[in-house]
Amino acid sequence: MDISGCASVRRSNATVRRLREIEFNSSSGLDDTTLYFLLEELALTPSGTNMKMFLISPVVCLMAGVLIIPTILFVIFSRFNIRQETRYMLLGNALLSDLIYLLFYTLSAALNAAHLHFPKEACVLLLFLLAVAYCGGLFTAVAIVLDTYVAILFPLRYITILPPSRTKKIIVLLWMCSGAFPGIFFLVLWSTHTFVPCVLETCSVPVILILTLNGTDALKLCFWLSATVIFLCLSVIFCCYAILYFKTKHSGIWESICSRASVTFLMHNTVLFFYFFPLLALFVESFLCVNVLIKLQTGILVSLTVCNVLMIIPKVLFPFLYGLRYREISASLKSIVRRKQLRMVSPAPPPS
Template sequence: MAEAVLISNLTQEWVESLRRWHLEYFFIPTTVITLASFLANPVLLACIFLSRALRQETRYLLVANTLTADMLFLVLNLATVICNAAQAQMPWLVCELLTAVSVSAYCCAILTVTLMVVDTYAAVRWPLHYHDILPPARTHRILAGVWVLSAVYPFTLLIMMKVGRENPHEKMAVCLVLISLGFIQVNMTGIHIYFFVTALICTVLILYCYVRLYMVTRTQGIWQSRFSRARVTLLVHGVLLLLYFTPGFVFILELALFQREDISQDVRVWINTINMCVFMVLPRAFAPYLYGLRYRELSDTLMQLLHQHRRLSQITV
């Protein structure tokens, strides 16, 4: 009962801080960035799934999985931001379910982006055996495992909170992942370990693959030109990885600040709002456009589909 009162007071203070600084207007850039992503994501997914050749390629299956996870995250994030901005109270159980699915989708995207780097390394390191190592059927099983792995811990926490909650139908003034996870005192260490260790393992794996890729290909002359395809690809993927990982590290910082009483509530609200409304959605807006520029087969398929659509339109007219 005491925890429920504490959460209620905190959410009310959070709403007052949002109103005082007019941070509810951050839903505008969130909406714009989300719409920009939704203009491109379905198009790229259609290109991948309508092309039999692309559906057989591991890298494009990884791209499709990333885009799918991003779209799910964007929908849930935008719904949460709009509800918070409109001060619409949400049942506790619905909020926790949104939190679990959002965390699962975010983690799935991070893991899949990491696998994309590993896939590139495998293709360069073992070109003759690459298709035997990662056939489409095995890739499908790996992606299913990624979704399960991403969802296990968030939904385990959801069940733990559901069991320990006295009134699951109680409504909350704001629905935030930070508040939901910040009050799981019995497993706070596990939450820090889950986010930090996952981010650390992915970062180390990505750095290892890139270093090994450079060592394997440095004698082939693909790095000599300042604007070589290898350098541009590395730059694009590096920027994208930075955009994907930065919000996760900021969220780890948020969890740490949430436990400290000497930190102003306004500071917590500002950091959380910027991270939730800008940092977390930016990579998902850039990703489809960068993927479309990076993969020639994908851009070629897109141009073919547009050309076919134009021809059908001319025939119809």
């Protein structure tokens, strides 16, 4: 790691810093070298108040996720009849991915807010784990929609198409793809030496995203390939839901707005909207920032909002709006609560 280079940035005097702030707040005229230097300085000297405010959402969402996600996972894996069903295995896999993402991202945000610096290898490992967890949740969301598609349109052949043994293999395949997809990108970036030491030392995901779009061709290629994969996942989900709606609109399940099918459909689309809207906002902000239509500082603030708020909230909404909609899971949770209440009530003493 280039420790001396990072230290020289920290020792910049006030006059030079003021000139950089003027340059930073301008909306044009930044070459690649200046952009790297400004973003490195931003990563090394962030506003403590702003960073702590952006830390609130990850911490609150992690606390809520830790309370509900392990409980649902316990219900799924402790009941044989539940863990043998494809939809519950996929649900458990999605919840596990979301919990891992919440843990690692909150750890990263907390360390950044505390101004603690990473070894370069630790930052790369953390970014890789975040990418694997996020890809795992994204690919599992697509698998859940495909499972619903097969269950509704091919109910008599559903067990033959997706038996429990095949579902387990699909889950293993999902994790392999989740590790291989970001792994290839990280190997490309590592081989081309496009990581920035000072930024990796701080390991700020929003800053690294901005650098990705203003970096080398390899970085830009990785970013836009990721955007393409996400767009394909969204297209598959949208097509499946559209086909399901047109295939079942004459069956009578959509007649009432308050019917279970309508409410479930609305819940699923709400969760998916919260999953993909932050990515859309991030791509729009990235396009505007690359084309110098917004200030660099504005782009950083938008990236912080998207990464620390909009991309975290769906991870907590998913178990509440999606997981608890299943009757078996909600019934199991209620039975667990009742047992605890009965154990807490001591028996009355016998009459003397």
